[in-house]
Amino acid sequence: MERIVYFEPLFTKRREKLVESCVKLQRQGKNFIYLLPSREAIKDVRYSIIDRNFGMINSTVIMFDELERMLVEGVISNDRIIHEDFEAVIIARLFKENKDKLLYYKKVFNKHGFIEETRTFIKVLKRQNISSEEFIKRINSLNDLEDSILKSKLQDLSLIYKEYTDMLKKYNIYDVNDISLKAVKTVKEGRGKKVFNKTDSIIIDGFISIDEVDMKLIEQICEKSNVNLYVNLSFKNALTKDMLQEKIANRFANMGFTIEESLEEFYDVNKDIKCLCENLYSGKTVEKAEAVTINSYPSISVEVRETARDIKRLLLQEEAENIAVFVNNKDEYMPHLIRIFREFKIPIEVVDNMPISAAQLVRNTINEVFFEEENKTVGQWIDCICEKIQDYSLEIAELKKKVLEESLPIQDMIVLKGYLGFESFLEGLKNSFKLCGMLEDLMPKEDIKELIRSSVENTPMTIENTKAVGVKVLNTDLARGTFYNHVYILGLNEGEMPAVSQSRGILNEQDINSLINLDISYKDYELDLLKEKIRFNFTLSTARKAVTLSFRTSDEKGGFSIPSSFIQEVKFLTGINYSRALTMRDRFELKFSDVMSEYELKVVLLKSLFDKYYNDGKELSYEEKLNVIKAYEKDVENYIYKGFVEYHKNKEVNFNNYEGILGEKFGRFSKKNKLSISAIKDYLDCPYSFMANRIFNLSYIEELEDEYNSMEIGNLYHAVLYSYYDGLSNYEELEEERLQELFDIELKKMRSIDQEPEQYEEFYKCAHENLTEFIKLDLKRFKDYEKKSKGKLLRPAILEKLFKNTDLFSMAVASKIDRVDLEYELNEGEYIPTGRFVIYDYKKKNIPKFDSILSIKDCQLTIYYLIILEELKNIPQLRDKTLECMALLYLSIEDRGKTKLNYEGIYLEKHMKNLGISKKSPFDKESFYVFINYAKSTIEETMAKIKAGKFNYTLECSAVLNSYANISCEFKEMCRYNKSKLVNIGLKN
Incomplete structure (x- = not known):
């Protein structure tokens, strides 16, 4: 032995x-x-x-x-082991049951962060083989006078530790640390x-x-x-x-x-590397370190691209499996690594882990289920989620079948593995509640939602496990006893490597030092930092021939980022300076000899093409270069004409920044006019198109067709909705006869068309059904609001009202606001307005996306708010009320769900539940007013440009970006962005 x-x-x-x-x-x-x-x-x-x-x-x-x-x-059955995230549920319950016994933590015992820290502390004790009884013995050895506060803290923790241990024994269950x-x-x-x-x-x-x-x-x-x-x-x-x-x-x-x-x-290891590893943090210096390189890069993308470029060259003489890339910040680096290594056609061996919450269906299911009422037991909540996720069962069945036949795209793999991981997680969580007899307990919605949300964000799924041999992508914790000829260590920035937090959690620094005297190691910063240094040392030691270290000078949000202390130690030890220090500008200075992918070849060729065009170079002709590029990129002319536009802005006389500027003469003309909100939106879309259409009236006149167009159908919807809600008293159910009568009246007002009876009947049926279903869901929303707000009512107060405002902006603005609902509450037997309101704009089908609202590409609701605010102040019942907008919403009439209307807009977080809003882009009150003020200033700037007669081209025309596919533009033949016009001018020059 x-x-x-x-x-x-x-x-x-x-x-x-x-x-x-x-x-x-x-x-x-x-x-x-x-x-x-x-x-x-x-x-x-x-x-x-x-x-x-x-x-x-x-x-x-x-x-x-x-x-x-x-x-x-055979001693512990797997089905008796509780889910790790369930540990926090038990601890929270124990704190609640024992709150009166707490000595120190009475004010924070129910905080999520404190509960998690307590869970971590109990885990630390178990890993150090300290039972609850042993922990109490050690606490009792503390001096009551010198350590009274610490003793109170530890007695609270020991109380919960003992109760936690007893509860596990009572139900014959275990957590993972008990194994x-x-x-x-x-x-x-x-x-x-x-x-x-x-x-x-x-x-x-x-x-x-x-x-x-x-x-x-x-x-x-x-x-x-x-x-x-x-x-x-x-x-x-x-x-x-x-x-x-x-x-x-x-x-x-x-x-x-x-x-x-x-x-x-x-x-057999390079002497320089061996000497570096043996003397790191010894205070000594080494004579040379030719096998060690330090590089500085401006961003993650550049760092990964240049590393891939070096590796591509190495592959001429090295096998891919003899090269390793170490990176600890995988969340930010992995997307770049996978994308760029694929672009360079470099094989990689990597396990790409991401949380199951990365699957959209997981997030959607959680959001939709927790939009429900709050009076549910834990078991009912979990059953609701399990039932809801079955909505995706057909899609998942197809993916399961597909994955047996072919390799799934990464997005499909995320969906499949997210679904399977979520199912497994729910099964484990439900079993944990069942084992503790807590399945039938009522649990506040926010508590179980937070439990499930945090759990799915921390439950990993493996998305891409490349089976082919390739460059290893690892973290430094895996660098022990393995060797590679060439090693790259990326992301050597403070906070990432070393990634040691000085946060002390539930104890302060003095407490932690006192714990050391009790032979308890908890959040020992010095020890953790030493371990990080050792991991870095071992990572250096995995290199046989050469090691390359790199860091970034800025973070991904544009702020400064400083190199790791590890970089400084290597510089001190070796005396070497940065071998390569790239800036943002250097990204574009790529030589032909450095090109490593088709994408980079396109970039270099296009750049050289433009350089020649404007510098009269004597290399390939324009046509020759164009043909070369076309071999790699079918859609190259799109790139070229966009490039010409940018050069034209500064270089060409024929195309310059002054196109579309009318100047001061228009200012006098503008005083006579009022602007509609749609006109302002047109200007924001394209000032040049606004000028051609709104100022010179160059818009084409459409011939009347033998069917109703979208605008006419939209006007019908607006008219019927106005008539139905005007004076409405029955909000309990749809008055079908009344709706039928109003629909027929408004339909008769529309122009006559020559249409086959079957076609007209189809239009009639479809339009009537859309309005019927819309109003039904709208009335359901009113009833839900009354129920969730505990008796308050939401009722239409302003319908299809035309406003003209001359005070808000420097030009008069005319607008018709579709609808404003006021909130009412019962006061001495009478419903009176509270001052809260919601503004709506109906859309026939497609509603603006949230991004366009947020970026003020769509300003309609914002202007409505600014105008209606002034009008509401003049309503007698609201004069002494504090006005508060709960939401600004677009409602789609034709595009709606089975159980609720389709909407988009801006809404205050505190009113989401009552309004039946389940989307996750809420504003708090402060950010809402910040946004409104920002939008107002943007609109004022737009008005000022219109008054000044500035109608020059927009920088990013949405019609052009979509190749005129989804957005029609009547004036594209006049536009400087027009592809054929620009390419022809380029050829002539």
Whole structure:
């Protein structure tokens, strides 16, 4: 029986020797358990053994948690383990039940963040093998006078820890951290023989720290079995020696292990890298470091693109699997890595994890279900979600069938895996509530919504696991004992690497230092920072030939970003400066010799084309270059004419910034006119089109057709809705006869058309049905509002009213407001207005998107608000009321749901529930008024430009951007953006 710790320098071949010993054991018919800290290391060792032995039988290469599950098999059933996020539910309940017993945390016990921190603290205690009884003993050793506040804090936490432990015992359930504790107990009681009797050796390799509970497990294995145990700590250097000696080597020595430091076989590693890794944070300097490179980039996209460019060159002489990219900030880097490496056709081996909330159907389901009433039990809420998600079952069935036949696009894979992950999560959550007898408990909507929302944001799904061999994309936690010829470490910025928070959570710095005296390690910043330094050191040590470090000078929001202290340490140690320091401008200075993809080739060719065109270069002719580019891009003329437009703005006499400017003469003319809101929208869309249409009346005159156009049908809808709501007293149900009568009256007012009876009947039926269903859903909305607001009424007060306002802006504005609803409350037997109101604008079918409203591309509702605010102040019943707009909404008449109307607009968050709004773009009161003021100033600027006669082209014409496909423009032949006109001028010049 051997018990050995190999405490040897970095780069020794100890892992290789241990793998060889495992291969020999297999050939002798003996078994082993090889424990490693990361999946990457597991894969490396597993492949090495299988490659040398052509397989692996009755032996395992696993992590500690998998060994612990093996030991408790048959002792803990999987269906008795609660979902991790459910732990917080239990803790919240225990705090509520014991709030009167709390000494210190009485004011924060129900805060979500505090509950999560308590959950983390209990986990820390369990990982350090500290039971609730042991925790109480340690607390009692504190001095009452010196540590009275800390003692009160810890007594509150110990109370909940004990109650939590008791509750788990009461229901015979476990959390995931109990598995480790149970494994220790199982081995101590001699029940681990089924695992160890058939195991010859256990190898523990690659750990820089081992949790106390796992140390206890190793102690029990040593006591209760004759298995050989080998611990590999072969990464000793100036940085790691003291910590590894104290935290691991000495502990094993106390268990009777022999410490060996004799191996002198080293991996073949570049001397510069070896010297750097051995002396990092030693205070020494090294003479040279030619194998080390430091690069500075302006953004993530540039950092990834230039890294990919280097790797593409390397692939001429290196295999892809011999190159590794380490990055810790995967959320921001991964989309760029996948996109750019695909563009460069570089194979990558990466597991792309994202939360199941990334699937739109998950977010939609949660939002729609929690729009319901609040009087539901936990089980009913979960059943509602399970029922709602079945709406996607047909779509998912198709994707399941499709995935067996072909590789799914990434968006489809997100949908499929999000659905499956959500189903599994709901099943686990429901089982956890059931185990604790809490399934029938009433739970506030916001509490369970927050639980589910936070859970789906933290429940990962694997989207892309590239099976083909390629460049490894890893994080620094996986860099132990694996080697690559070339290593790139990206994102070396403060806050990302090292990513150590100084937040102390529920305890302050003094408390944490006091805990150390109780042998409790909790949020030890210095220790966590040391571990980050060691991980960085190990990441450097994975490189055999060269290592490249890179950081960004700005973050993705445009702010400054500073290099990591790790960069500064390497610079100090080696004396090297930045090998490459790119700026934003450098992104566009790409040489032909550096091109690595078709996309980059297009960029370079187009740039050179424009350079030649404006600088009279003597390279390829325009036509020759155009033909070259067309070989790569069919739609190249779109790029070219857009490019010409931008150059024309500054370079050409024939096309300049002064087209469309009428000047002061128009100012006198404008005083005689009033503007409609649609005219203002036209100007915002395209000032030049506004000039041609509204000023010079160049718009084409459409001939009357033998069918009603969209505007005529829209006018019919408006007229019928006005007539129906005007004087309406019955809001309980639709008065079908009244609607029929009003519909027929308004229909008779429309122009006569020569149409087949069947066609007319179809139009009649469709229009009548649209209005019927719209009013039904609208009336349902009124009733829902009354119910949710506990008796308040919402009723139309202003209908199809024409306003002309000369005071708001520098020009008169005329508008017809479709509808304004006022809120009423019962006061001494009479309903009186409260001052709250909602403004609506009907749309026949398509309603403006939220983005266009927010960017003031669509200003209709905003102007309505500004105008109606003045009018409401003149209503006698509202003069002493504080006016508050609850929402500005577009309502679609034809495009509606089965149970509610389709809407878009701006709404205050506090009124969403009552108004039946489930979309997630609310405003608070302050941001609403900020937006209104911003919109008003934008409209005033627009008015000033109109008065000044400025009608020059807009920078981004929506019609052009859509190639005139979805947006008609009568004046495109006059427009400077016209593709054919611009390309022809370019050819002539």
